[in-house]
Amino acid sequence: MNEKIYLTGFMGSGKTTVGQALGKAIGYQVIDTDQWIEQTYRTSISTIFEEKGEDYFRSLETEALRNLLNKRAIITTGGGIVVREENRQIMKQSGKVVFLDCEIEEVIRRTSMDHSRPLLKQKNKEQISAMFKERLPFYREADIQIDTTGKSILNLVEELKSLMLK
Ligand SMILES: Nc1ncnc2c1ncn2[C@@H]1O[C@H](COP(=O)(O)OP(=O)(O)O)[C@@H](O)[C@H]1O
Ligand SMILES: O=C(O)C1=C[C@@H](OP(=O)(O)O)[C@@H](O)[C@H](O)C1
Ligand SMILES: [Mg+2]
Incomplete structure (x- = not known):
């Protein structure tokens, strides 16, 4: 098994939830970059976006990745972490x-009750879909x-375990 596993994907794809379950299943520590940022800076993601903007938040994500480099862990990332080339390089070079x-x-169904994601606020399906398409190559x-889609957390953990053992 790899020393470090990064879970990436769009908001609501289940990175945080699946990462926790996978960590329990394979005995890995799980660290979420959003939670790392909130704990380190003692503030919320929404407040960071409001007060400092998205670019600043992206630089905190880079800082989180750098700080977590020496951990044997599952790192569950924020959906926009891949937008920065530097972040993609760090992840590629240090894990799976x-x-x-x-x-x-x-995605929309899963996130509709949770208002903690500033980039989903006041966006319609077309706008969310456009953001997803823009990020897809990354x-x-x-x-x-x-x-x-349509798979249970348990099912996804099993699928991931079998893929990672290959
Ligand atoms: N496979 C799944 N099936 C149904 N609901 C899910 C699944 N994965 C995640 N969820 C739910 O979707 C919401 C968003 O999940 P989360 O793990 O926070 O996603 P992310 O970290 O990718 O934004 C949560 O309420 C979670 O319980
Ligand atoms: O896609 C994005 O740009 C973001 C995703 C969020 O994390 P999740 O993907 O865990 O929801 C969080 O980092 C922030 O709200 C920005
Ligand atoms: Mg998350």
Whole structure:
């Protein structure tokens, strides 16, 4: 098994949730970059976006990746981490990158009750879909890709375990 596993994918693809379950199943520590940023800076993602903007948040994601480099862990990332070339390079060079794919209708269903994602606020389906399409080439640079649409967390953990043992 790889020393480090990065879960990437769009908002609502299940990175945080699946990462936790996978960590329990294979006995790995799990660290979420969003949670690392919130704990390190003692603030919320929404506040960072409001007060400092998206670019600043992206630089905190780079800082999180750099700080977590020496950990043997599953790193669950924020959906936009792949937008920065530097972030993609760090992940590629230090571990196995997994892309959790998900149909946009299901992304919207899964995230509709949770208002903690500033980039989904006041966006319609077309706008969310456009953001996803823009990022798709970056997500596809991953070593492993799986579709999470309609699959249970348990099912996804099993699928990931079998793919990672290959
Ligand atoms: N495979 C799945 N099937 C159904 N619901 C899911 C699945 N994966 C995640 N969810 C739910 O979708 C929401 C977003 O999941 P989360 O893990 O926060 O995604 P991400 O970290 O990729 O944004 C949560 O409410 C979670 O319980
Ligand atoms: O896609 C994005 O740009 C973002 C995704 C979020 O994480 P999740 O993908 O875990 O929702 C969080 O990092 C922030 O709201 C920005
Ligand atoms: Mg998450």
